């Protein structure tokens with residue numbers, strides 16, 4: 444594993460407990476429409492699914508209990524997340540692997556009906572390699588669904604409710620921040636443009652079926668959205684999509 448991934452892994456191990464089911468299906472992301480509203484997943488009864496960045500395992504649990512998937516596989520960088528997911532998925536016999544999503548770890552090829560990733564794909568240090576691998580894991584006709592921060596959202600700041608552009612959307616590349624969830628847990632992340640996600644999917648051989656720039660979920664429609672400068676807020680979400688969701692097919 445390269446130094447950057449090793450450092451991110453250590454930090455994820457530190458902050459894993461903050462992500463106990465927070466970004467998990469049926470939610471696609473903060474304040475975003477859910478799977479019940481968007482209906483992006485195929486019929487997965489008795490099917491094989493693979494979760495990229497499974498976190499606490501709650502999305503895999505949803506796949507088993509709500510969608511009827513019978514083979515639950517997952518890859519995640521963090522050993523702490525794997526421990527958490529094993530607890531969440533007790534009795535469901537998941538096959539969980541602790542590894543970077545961008546690395547070949549001999550998962551079966553042409554095997555899965557659905558590969559998906561909820562708020563994890565953007566952590567990859569190599570989008571091209573990751574999408575090539577994901578494409579190879581899928582059966583012909585299988586689907587790939589992922590959600591991630593809307594690429595422009597990371598550049599939107601709110602100062603007393605006035606929305607401003609922060610940094611440059613044009614400059615893609617690595618960014619390191621020293622604190623995560625208030626912990627001393629440095630993380631390095633690659634910012635990318637919306638077109639990069641779309642073009643890399645096409646280059647990997649996917650057919651794009653649906654692109655969602657999120658709106659607030661039905662659950663939030665009646666909530667007040669007072670001025671808020673927080674990174675994720677209903678206030679910002681009512682003005683700009685927090686989440687990008689793409690469904691593609693092999």
Ligand SMILES: C[S@@+](CC[C@H](N)C(=O)[O-])C[C@H]1O[C@@H](n2cnc3c(N)ncnc32)[C@H](O)[C@@H]1O
Pocket residue numbers: 448451455462464465466467468495496497498499500501502503518519520521524542543544545560561562563566567568
């Ligand atoms: C926000 S959490 C995802 C939540 C999860 N999808 C769920 O449904 O609950 C992001 C996850 O990505 C994992 N991650 C970060 N970088 C990764 C990488 N390069 N390869 C695999 N997993 C990674 C982290 O360990 C963390 O568990």
